[in-house]
Amino acid sequence: MTPPTVRQSPTATDTAAGDIVLSAQHVSVDYDGDRVTHAVRDVSLDLRRGEVLGIAGESACGKSTLAYAITNLLRPPARLVTGSSINYWPSDGSGPVDLATMSTDKLRNFRWKQLAIVFQSAMNSLNPVTSLDRQFNDVFKAHAPEMDAKSRRRRAEELLEMVDIEPGRLSSFPHELSGGMRQRAVIAMALALNPEIVVMDEPTTALDVVVQREVLDEIERLREDLGFSVIFITHDLSLLLEIGDRLAIMYAGEIVELAPTTEIQRSPAHPYTLGLLRSFPDLLGIRRDLRGIPGSPPNLSEPLVGCAFAPRCAFAFASCASTAPALRPLSAPADTGRPDLLAPSPGRWVACHLHDLAHVANPPPELAGGSDT
Numbered sequence: 247m248t249p250p251t252v253r254q255s256p257t258a259t260d261t262a263a264g265d266i267v268l269s270a271q272h273v274s275v276d277y278d279g280d281r282v283t284h285a286v287r288d289v290s291l292d293l294r295r296g297e298v299l300g301i302a303g304e305s306a307c308g309k310s311t312l313a314y315a316i317t318n319l320l321r322p323p324a325r326l327v328t329g330s331s332i333n334y335w336p337s338d339g340s341g342p343v344d345l346a347t348m349s350t351d352k353l354r355n356f357r358w359k360q361l362a363i364v365f366q367s368a369m370n371s372l373n374p375v376t377s378l379d380r381q382f383n384d385v386f387k388a389h390a391p392e393m394d395a396k397s398r399r400r401r402a403e404e405l406l407e408m409v410d411i412e413p414g415r416l417s418s419f420p421h422e423l424s425g426g427m428r429q430r431a432v433i434a435m436a437l438a439l440n441p442e443i444v445v446m447d448e449p450t451t452a453l454d455v456v457v458q459r460e461v462l463d464e465i466e467r468l469r470e471d472l473g474f475s476v477i478f479i480t481h482d483l484s485l486l487l488e489i490g491d492r493l494a495i496m497y498a499g500e501i502v503e504l505a506p507t508t509e510i511q512r513s514p515a516h517p518y519t520l521g522l523l524r525s526f527p528d529l530l531g532i533r534r535d536l537r538g539i540p541g542s543p544p545n546l547s548e549p550l551v552g553c554a555f556a557p558r559c560a561f562a563f564a565s566c567a568s569t570a571p572a573l574r575p576l577s578a579p580a581d582t583g584r585p586d587l588l589a590p591s592p593g594r595w596v597a598c599h600l601h602d603l604a605h606v607a608n609p610p611p612e613l614a615g616g617s618d619t
Contacts, residue, residue: 295473308546365432449461521537551568
Protein backbone atom coordinates (compact mmCIF):
# COMPACT_ATOMS: atom_id res chain seq x y z
CA MET A 247 0.00 0.00 0.00
CA THR A 248 1.39 3.43 -0.93
CA PRO A 249 0.72 6.86 0.56
CA PRO A 250 -2.28 8.59 -1.02
CA THR A 251 -2.01 11.64 -3.23
CA VAL A 252 -3.98 14.54 -1.77
CA ARG A 253 -5.13 17.18 -4.21
CA GLN A 254 -3.67 20.69 -3.77
CA SER A 255 -1.45 19.97 -0.78
CA PRO A 256 2.35 19.65 -0.69
CA THR A 257 2.45 15.87 -0.32
CA ALA A 258 3.62 12.79 -2.17
CA THR A 259 2.84 14.42 -5.50
CA ASP A 260 6.27 16.10 -5.25
CA THR A 261 8.26 12.90 -4.76
CA ALA A 262 8.09 9.12 -5.07
CA ALA A 263 5.43 7.77 -2.71
CA GLY A 264 7.85 5.23 -1.24
CA ASP A 265 10.10 8.08 -0.05
CA ILE A 266 7.51 9.28 2.46
CA VAL A 267 8.00 8.27 6.11
CA LEU A 268 5.44 10.64 7.68
CA SER A 269 2.41 12.31 6.16
CA ALA A 270 0.42 15.01 7.95
CA GLN A 271 -2.78 16.00 6.18
CA HIS A 272 -5.12 18.88 7.03
CA VAL A 273 -3.84 19.11 10.60
CA SER A 274 -5.60 21.69 12.77
CA VAL A 275 -5.14 22.25 16.51
CA ASP A 276 -7.36 24.37 18.74
CA TYR A 277 -6.77 25.57 22.31
CA ASP A 278 -10.12 25.59 24.11
CA GLY A 279 -11.06 28.34 26.54
CA ASP A 280 -13.37 31.31 26.81
CA ARG A 281 -12.36 31.96 23.20
CA VAL A 282 -10.97 29.15 21.07
CA THR A 283 -7.48 29.80 19.70
CA HIS A 284 -6.85 28.22 16.29
CA ALA A 285 -3.12 27.59 16.79
CA VAL A 286 -2.60 25.33 13.73
CA ARG A 287 -4.86 25.76 10.71
CA ASP A 288 -5.14 23.08 8.02
CA VAL A 289 -1.46 22.19 7.65
CA SER A 290 -0.40 19.47 5.19
CA LEU A 291 3.17 18.27 4.64
CA ASP A 292 5.25 15.15 4.13
CA LEU A 293 8.56 14.08 5.64
CA ARG A 294 10.83 12.12 3.30
CA ARG A 295 13.16 9.34 4.34
CA GLY A 296 16.57 10.62 5.41
CA GLU A 297 15.79 14.33 4.99
CA VAL A 298 15.90 17.30 7.35
CA LEU A 299 12.61 19.19 7.08
CA GLY A 300 12.93 22.58 8.75
CA ILE A 301 9.93 24.43 10.16
CA ALA A 302 10.58 28.11 10.82
CA GLY A 303 8.60 31.12 11.93
CA GLU A 304 8.21 33.70 14.68
CA SER A 305 7.16 32.78 18.20
CA ALA A 306 3.48 31.78 18.46
CA CYS A 307 3.24 30.88 14.76
CA GLY A 308 2.19 27.30 15.63
CA LYS A 309 5.35 25.37 14.82
CA SER A 310 5.81 23.73 18.24
CA THR A 311 2.09 22.99 18.51
CA LEU A 312 2.33 21.27 15.12
CA ALA A 313 5.22 19.16 16.43
CA TYR A 314 3.21 18.15 19.47
CA ALA A 315 0.30 17.22 17.23
CA ILE A 316 2.51 15.10 14.97
CA THR A 317 3.98 13.24 17.96
CA ASN A 318 0.59 12.87 19.70
CA LEU A 319 1.77 14.83 22.74
CA LEU A 320 -1.02 17.40 22.83
CA ARG A 321 -2.58 17.91 26.24
CA PRO A 322 -5.73 19.86 27.20
CA PRO A 323 -6.68 22.57 26.52
CA ALA A 324 -5.05 21.72 23.15
CA ARG A 325 -6.92 19.30 20.94
CA LEU A 326 -6.53 17.87 17.46
CA VAL A 327 -9.47 18.98 15.30
CA THR A 328 -11.59 16.31 13.63
CA GLY A 329 -10.42 15.67 10.07
CA SER A 330 -6.71 15.89 10.91
CA SER A 331 -4.66 12.95 9.66
CA ILE A 332 -1.12 11.95 10.72
CA ASN A 333 0.26 8.72 9.23
CA TYR A 334 3.58 6.95 9.64
CA TRP A 335 4.77 4.75 6.77
CA PRO A 336 7.13 1.96 7.94
CA SER A 337 10.18 1.16 5.84
CA ASP A 338 8.97 -2.43 5.35
CA GLY A 339 6.17 -1.20 3.09
CA SER A 340 3.35 -1.91 5.53
CA GLY A 341 1.06 0.75 6.84
CA PRO A 342 -0.06 3.36 7.22
CA VAL A 343 0.02 3.69 11.02
CA ASP A 344 -2.42 6.34 12.23
CA LEU A 345 -0.64 8.30 14.98
CA ALA A 346 -3.61 10.53 15.73
CA THR A 347 -5.76 7.64 16.99
CA MET A 348 -3.03 5.39 18.43
CA SER A 349 -3.74 4.01 21.91
CA THR A 350 -1.54 4.86 24.89
CA ASP A 351 -0.01 1.39 24.98
CA LYS A 352 0.82 1.44 21.28
CA LEU A 353 2.24 4.95 21.59
CA ARG A 354 4.58 3.80 24.36
CA ASN A 355 5.89 1.07 22.08
CA PHE A 356 6.06 3.41 19.06
CA ARG A 357 8.01 6.22 20.71
CA TRP A 358 11.77 5.85 20.78
CA LYS A 359 11.61 2.86 18.42
CA GLN A 360 10.10 4.66 15.42
CA LEU A 361 9.83 8.28 16.55
CA ALA A 362 11.82 10.24 19.14
CA ILE A 363 11.74 13.82 20.33
CA VAL A 364 14.44 16.31 21.39
CA PHE A 365 12.97 19.21 23.34
CA GLN A 366 14.16 22.81 23.57
CA SER A 367 15.99 22.80 26.89
CA ALA A 368 18.16 19.85 27.89
CA MET A 369 17.78 20.75 31.57
CA ASN A 370 14.01 20.41 31.20
CA SER A 371 14.41 17.04 29.46
CA LEU A 372 16.95 15.55 31.87
CA ASN A 373 16.14 14.75 35.49
CA PRO A 374 18.51 17.03 37.45
CA VAL A 375 18.80 14.64 40.43
CA THR A 376 19.39 11.45 38.44
CA SER A 377 22.59 10.26 36.73
CA LEU A 378 22.75 9.76 32.98
CA ASP A 379 23.16 6.02 33.53
CA ARG A 380 19.86 5.85 35.43
CA GLN A 381 18.08 7.92 32.79
CA PHE A 382 19.32 5.71 29.93
CA ASN A 383 18.20 2.71 31.97
CA ASP A 384 14.72 4.16 32.34
CA VAL A 385 14.44 4.53 28.55
CA PHE A 386 15.53 0.94 27.91
CA LYS A 387 13.35 -0.56 30.67
CA ALA A 388 10.26 1.26 29.39
CA HIS A 389 10.75 0.76 25.65
CA ALA A 390 13.08 -2.26 25.32
CA PRO A 391 12.34 -4.48 28.34
CA GLU A 392 14.04 -7.43 26.64
CA MET A 393 17.47 -5.87 27.22
CA ASP A 394 19.41 -7.08 30.28
CA ALA A 395 21.48 -4.80 32.54
CA LYS A 396 24.75 -5.52 30.74
CA SER A 397 23.24 -4.77 27.33
CA ARG A 398 21.69 -1.55 28.61
CA ARG A 399 25.02 -0.36 29.98
CA ARG A 400 26.89 -1.25 26.80
CA ARG A 401 24.33 0.49 24.61
CA ALA A 402 24.40 3.63 26.78
CA GLU A 403 28.19 3.81 26.48
CA GLU A 404 27.94 3.38 22.69
CA LEU A 405 25.43 6.21 22.48
CA LEU A 406 27.58 8.62 24.47
CA GLU A 407 30.60 7.80 22.32
CA MET A 408 28.45 8.38 19.24
CA VAL A 409 27.87 12.00 20.31
CA ASP A 410 31.50 12.49 21.41
CA ILE A 411 30.96 12.19 25.16
CA GLU A 412 33.30 10.00 27.23
CA PRO A 413 31.48 6.81 28.38
CA GLY A 414 32.74 7.51 31.90
CA ARG A 415 30.29 10.42 32.00
CA LEU A 416 27.43 7.97 32.47
CA SER A 417 27.82 8.41 36.21
CA SER A 418 27.51 12.21 35.87
CA PHE A 419 24.48 14.28 36.80
CA PRO A 420 23.15 16.90 34.34
CA HIS A 421 24.52 19.86 36.31
CA GLU A 422 28.02 18.38 35.95
CA LEU A 423 27.87 18.69 32.15
CA SER A 424 28.24 21.74 29.93
CA GLY A 425 25.24 23.00 27.98
CA GLY A 426 26.49 21.43 24.76
CA MET A 427 27.18 18.10 26.45
CA ARG A 428 23.70 18.05 27.99
CA GLN A 429 22.10 18.69 24.61
CA ARG A 430 24.22 15.99 22.97
CA ALA A 431 23.25 13.59 25.78
CA VAL A 432 19.57 14.28 25.07
CA ILE A 433 20.17 13.61 21.36
CA ALA A 434 21.92 10.34 22.30
CA MET A 435 18.88 9.29 24.35
CA ALA A 436 16.58 10.12 21.45
CA LEU A 437 18.62 7.79 19.21
CA ALA A 438 18.77 4.99 21.79
CA LEU A 439 16.54 2.59 19.83
CA ASN A 440 17.40 3.71 16.29
CA PRO A 441 14.19 5.60 15.42
CA GLU A 442 13.31 6.45 11.83
CA ILE A 443 12.08 9.95 12.76
CA VAL A 444 13.54 12.48 15.20
CA VAL A 445 11.57 15.65 15.98
CA MET A 446 13.80 18.45 17.30
CA ASP A 447 11.95 21.38 18.85
CA GLU A 448 14.33 24.38 19.17
CA PRO A 449 17.24 22.09 20.22
CA THR A 450 19.90 24.84 20.14
CA THR A 451 17.99 27.91 21.34
CA ALA A 452 19.57 28.14 24.82
CA LEU A 453 23.13 27.57 23.56
CA ASP A 454 25.78 30.07 22.52
CA VAL A 455 26.72 30.26 18.85
CA VAL A 456 29.87 28.13 19.20
CA VAL A 457 28.01 25.31 20.95
CA GLN A 458 25.13 25.66 18.48
CA ARG A 459 27.59 24.96 15.69
CA GLU A 460 28.88 21.86 17.49
CA VAL A 461 25.37 20.50 18.03
CA LEU A 462 24.36 21.19 14.40
CA ASP A 463 27.47 19.41 13.13
CA GLU A 464 26.65 16.46 15.40
CA ILE A 465 23.08 16.26 14.09
CA GLU A 466 24.26 16.34 10.47
CA ARG A 467 26.89 13.66 11.07
CA LEU A 468 24.49 11.34 12.89
CA ARG A 469 21.80 11.79 10.25
CA GLU A 470 24.28 10.87 7.50
CA ASP A 471 25.57 7.86 9.46
CA LEU A 472 22.23 6.49 10.69
CA GLY A 473 19.81 7.65 7.98
CA PHE A 474 16.97 8.88 10.19
CA SER A 475 14.63 11.72 9.15
CA VAL A 476 14.51 14.99 11.08
CA ILE A 477 11.82 17.60 11.67
CA PHE A 478 13.86 20.57 12.91
CA ILE A 479 11.82 23.41 14.44
CA THR A 480 13.29 26.83 15.16
CA HIS A 481 12.58 30.55 14.96
CA ASP A 482 16.13 31.03 13.62
CA LEU A 483 15.90 30.67 9.86
CA SER A 484 19.68 31.05 9.50
CA LEU A 485 20.18 27.68 11.23
CA LEU A 486 17.84 25.93 8.84
CA LEU A 487 19.63 27.37 5.82
CA GLU A 488 22.66 25.37 6.98
CA ILE A 489 21.06 22.09 7.96
CA GLY A 490 17.68 21.78 6.19
CA ASP A 491 16.90 19.99 2.93
CA ARG A 492 13.46 21.58 2.66
CA LEU A 493 11.88 24.42 4.64
CA ALA A 494 8.29 25.01 5.69
CA ILE A 495 7.67 28.63 6.70
CA MET A 496 4.79 29.03 9.17
CA TYR A 497 2.79 32.14 9.94
CA ALA A 498 -0.42 32.44 11.98
CA GLY A 499 -0.78 28.67 12.24
CA GLU A 500 -0.41 28.00 8.51
CA ILE A 501 2.36 27.05 6.11
CA VAL A 502 2.86 30.04 3.81
CA GLU A 503 5.84 28.70 1.86
CA LEU A 504 7.36 25.24 1.35
CA ALA A 505 10.41 24.72 -0.86
CA PRO A 506 13.92 23.30 -1.09
CA THR A 507 16.26 25.22 1.21
CA THR A 508 18.48 26.46 -1.60
CA GLU A 509 15.50 27.97 -3.43
CA ILE A 510 14.18 29.78 -0.36
CA GLN A 511 17.63 31.22 0.28
CA ARG A 512 18.08 32.31 -3.33
CA SER A 513 14.57 33.47 -4.20
CA PRO A 514 11.91 33.55 -1.48
CA ALA A 515 8.39 33.64 -2.86
CA HIS A 516 6.42 34.88 0.17
CA PRO A 517 6.89 38.39 1.65
CA TYR A 518 7.06 36.88 5.15
CA THR A 519 9.92 34.58 4.10
CA LEU A 520 11.69 37.57 2.57
CA GLY A 521 11.24 39.44 5.86
CA LEU A 522 12.72 36.57 7.86
CA LEU A 523 15.73 36.39 5.53
CA ARG A 524 16.32 40.13 5.82
CA SER A 525 16.25 40.03 9.62
CA PHE A 526 19.67 38.41 10.09
CA PRO A 527 23.13 38.92 8.53
CA ASP A 528 23.92 36.67 5.59
CA LEU A 529 26.67 34.16 6.31
CA LEU A 530 27.53 33.31 2.71
CA GLY A 531 28.81 36.65 1.45
CA ILE A 532 25.62 38.11 -0.05
CA ARG A 533 25.15 41.73 1.02
CA ARG A 534 21.79 42.28 2.62
CA ASP A 535 20.07 45.30 4.17
CA LEU A 536 19.02 44.22 7.65
CA ARG A 537 15.50 45.16 8.61
CA GLY A 538 12.79 43.83 10.89
CA ILE A 539 9.22 42.89 10.08
CA PRO A 540 6.91 45.67 11.32
CA GLY A 541 3.84 44.91 13.39
CA SER A 542 2.87 41.75 15.27
CA PRO A 543 1.30 38.39 14.38
CA PRO A 544 -2.51 38.27 14.51
CA ASN A 545 -4.58 37.10 17.47
CA LEU A 546 -5.60 33.56 16.48
CA SER A 547 -8.63 33.63 18.75
CA GLU A 548 -10.12 36.33 16.53
CA PRO A 549 -11.63 35.72 13.07
CA LEU A 550 -9.10 36.26 10.26
CA VAL A 551 -10.27 37.90 7.05
CA GLY A 552 -8.08 37.78 3.97
CA CYS A 553 -4.34 37.13 4.22
CA ALA A 554 -3.15 36.94 7.84
CA PHE A 555 0.12 38.65 6.90
CA ALA A 556 -1.47 41.50 4.95
CA PRO A 557 -1.37 44.11 7.79
CA ARG A 558 2.43 43.68 7.98
CA CYS A 559 3.13 43.22 4.28
CA ALA A 560 4.77 45.94 2.16
CA PHE A 561 3.36 44.33 -1.01
CA ALA A 562 -0.28 43.96 0.09
CA PHE A 563 -3.06 45.06 -2.26
CA ALA A 564 -6.86 44.91 -2.33
CA SER A 565 -7.29 41.14 -2.72
CA CYS A 566 -5.05 40.49 0.30
CA ALA A 567 -7.49 42.22 2.65
CA SER A 568 -10.54 40.29 1.49
CA THR A 569 -9.45 36.84 0.24
CA ALA A 570 -7.29 34.31 2.08
CA PRO A 571 -4.61 32.88 -0.26
CA ALA A 572 -4.42 29.10 -0.59
CA LEU A 573 -1.15 27.18 -0.47
CA ARG A 574 -0.56 26.30 -4.11
CA PRO A 575 2.33 25.24 -6.36
CA LEU A 576 4.20 28.03 -8.10
CA SER A 577 3.03 28.18 -11.68
CA ALA A 578 5.31 27.11 -14.53
CA PRO A 579 5.47 28.94 -17.90
CA ALA A 580 3.76 26.03 -19.67
CA ASP A 581 0.68 26.66 -17.53
CA THR A 582 0.61 30.45 -17.41
CA GLY A 583 2.86 31.85 -20.12
CA ARG A 584 4.63 33.82 -17.38
CA PRO A 585 8.42 33.09 -17.26
CA ASP A 586 8.80 35.33 -14.21
CA LEU A 587 6.68 32.89 -12.18
CA LEU A 588 8.78 29.85 -13.04
CA ALA A 589 9.79 27.92 -9.90
CA PRO A 590 13.59 27.36 -9.98
CA SER A 591 13.02 23.68 -9.05
CA PRO A 592 10.05 21.33 -8.46
CA GLY A 593 8.34 21.19 -5.12
CA ARG A 594 7.77 24.90 -4.45
CA TRP A 595 4.52 25.93 -2.75
CA VAL A 596 3.39 29.37 -1.66
CA ALA A 597 0.27 30.97 -0.18
CA CYS A 598 0.40 34.46 -1.68
CA HIS A 599 -1.77 36.34 -4.16
CA LEU A 600 1.36 37.88 -5.69
CA HIS A 601 1.90 34.55 -7.49
CA ASP A 602 -1.69 34.07 -8.57
CA LEU A 603 -2.63 35.47 -11.97
CA ALA A 604 -6.22 35.76 -10.81
CA HIS A 605 -5.17 38.52 -8.42
CA VAL A 606 -2.05 40.28 -9.70
CA ALA A 607 -0.47 40.93 -13.08
CA ASN A 608 3.18 41.02 -12.02
CA PRO A 609 4.86 40.13 -8.71
CA PRO A 610 7.43 42.61 -7.35
CA PRO A 611 11.04 41.90 -8.42
CA GLU A 612 12.04 40.80 -4.91
CA LEU A 613 9.55 37.93 -5.10
CA ALA A 614 9.58 37.04 -8.79
CA GLY A 615 11.88 34.05 -8.36
CA GLY A 616 15.58 34.47 -8.92
CA SER A 617 16.50 37.90 -7.55
CA ASP A 618 18.92 38.48 -4.68
CA THR A 619 17.38 39.16 -1.29
